[in-house]
Amino acid sequence: MQADSDTAPAIRDAITATFTQVAEEQGKTLLPLTDDLALMDSGLDSLCIAIIVARLDDELGLDPFSSGDDMILPVTVGDFIKIYENASA
C-alpha cells in the first residue's frame, strides 16, 4: 500500500491500517483507536509498536524517530499520528 504523504488524512489512514494489520498478525485485540487512547493501553505491546514503526518506514518512507538526539516518545495514539504528520509536513 502506497499512501500519499502530502495529505494528512492519508497518513492517518495508513497508520490506522497498519495498527489493525499488526494487531491481527500478532493475535492482539486492538481497542477502537481514538486520539486520547494511550498506546500502551491499546492492546498492542511494545514489539507491535516497534513493528508498526518499521512498516510505516517501508510504506510511507517516514521514520520520524530517527532524527537527532531529541527523543520524542508518544504516549497516546494522537501523539503518534501527530509525529508522523509533522514529519511529512
Add this chain to the structure above:
Amino acid sequence: MRQHNRRSLRDLTNEAGADPGRFIADASLRLPLETQVRNTGRGDLAGSLRNQSILISATEQMTAVLALLALDGVARRILLCPPDLAAAHLPHVISAGEVQAVLSDQPPGPDDPRATVRFITCQPNDLAPPPSDADRVATEWILFTSGTTGAPKMVVHTCETLVGPVERARAIGQGAVWSTFYDIRRYGGLQMLLRALVGGGSMVLSNLREPPGEYLGRAAANRVTHISGTPSHWRRALMSPAARDIRPRYVRMSGEVADQAIIDRLRAFYPDATVAHAFASTEAGVAFDVDDGQAGFPAHLITEDTPVALRIEDGSLRIRSSRTAIGYLGDNAPSLPDADGFVDTGDMIEQRGDRCFFAGRREGIINVGGLKVHPEEIEAVINRHPEVQMSLVRGRANPITGAIVVAEVVRKSTATTGASDTIKEEILSLCRSAFPPYKVPASIRIVDSLNVGASGKLARVRA
C-alpha cells in the same frame, strides 16, 4: 563438595536483616520474606530433592524465586528455565543438565517432554526449605542464553558468582524496594532479585503478561525505590502515563547499549533518581555500573589492576572477575574463560578521548529490546522456502526496541510463479511457526542480489 561454612541464598537473605516488613510481591501474592526464609514449612519436598539436578520450569516468577530460596545449598544443580524456552529444546536441556526432577506450578501438558522425569507440580506454600541445618551443597545455577543454532546455551554460575556484584546493595540496606521489568530468570532480572534478598530489601516481580501501566501501578503501590530494565523497557515505560506514578531513587539500565537520549530522558523524567547504566552479560557477569549521566564508560575502567579486570583485544571487551560464569554445560561446550581467565563479551568498543563507547556486536547479533537474535537462525528458516535462493537477516534501528529484525531475500532465478507478496506471506508464516514474535522479521524485502564477501560469507553490516 560440601562445606560447613557455605552460605546459601536463604542464609544470605536471613542475615541481611530480620525486618518483618520485608516482602516479595507479584501481581497476585505479597509474601513476607521472613516466613519464606524461616523453617516454617514442611520442607519435605525440598528435602527430597537434596543433591539432585532440578529444572525449575514455572509459569510464575514467584514459584522460581521460592524454589531458589528453598533449593540453593540443597540441590546439586538448579536449571532456571526462562519463560520463552521452546518445548523442542527441553529434551536436550533435560539430558545435558542431567535433570532428575522438574518443578512447575502447572501440571504437565500432553506429551510433555518434561514428564519423562519426576514432575512436581507445586504451589508456593509447598516450597518451604527443609528444616534441617545440614551442610550446604555448592549448588550450580544454570542460566540460559540464546545460541546461534537456536538451542539455548546453558551457562554455569553459583550463588557466589551471582552475588559478587551485589556488595554495594548491602550498603543500601533495609527499606529498599527493588523491582525490574526483566523476568528474574534472566541474568539482568536475577541481579535485581539478589540485590533485594542479599541487600536486606524487598522485591516486586514484574509479569510478562501484564501491561506496563499495570506493572508500574503495582510498583508505585509497593513504593518501589530501585528499578531496572533495558533501555527498551524504559522507552516503553515512558510511553505509559503510569510512569509518572513511581518515585524511584535509583533507575538502572542494562542488557542493551544505553544511548545519550534515553539517559537524558530518564534523568529529566526522574530528577530525584540516580540514573545508572550497567554492562553485564550472562557469561561475563556485571562488569561495571556508570552513573555520571554520560553514555559509554570512562576509559580508565580498562585496567587489569582491579578485581574486575577489563581488556580490549581485537576490538572487543573482555572481562576477568570472580563474577564471570564458570563455563557452559554439556559435552562439546566451548570453554568460557581464555587462558588468562578473560571472557570475551563480543561487544566491540570504540574509544573517543577518555570515553569508551559500544559499537555493536562482533557476530552481528541483533538485540531486540534486550532479547538476542542470531541472524543465521532466522536465515536458516527463511531459506527453507522453496523459492528462496538466499537471505540476509539484519537489525534495523528502532526507537521502541532499539533494533528490530528485517530480512532481505533473493528469489531463485528459476522461480517464476507466485507474486512477491504471496512469497513474503509464506516466509512470514514459516517464521511465525518457528519463532517467538520478536524473532520474526518485521519487514521482508525481495532483492536481486546480496553481497558476498571474499570469505564466501554474506557481508553483514554491523547492527
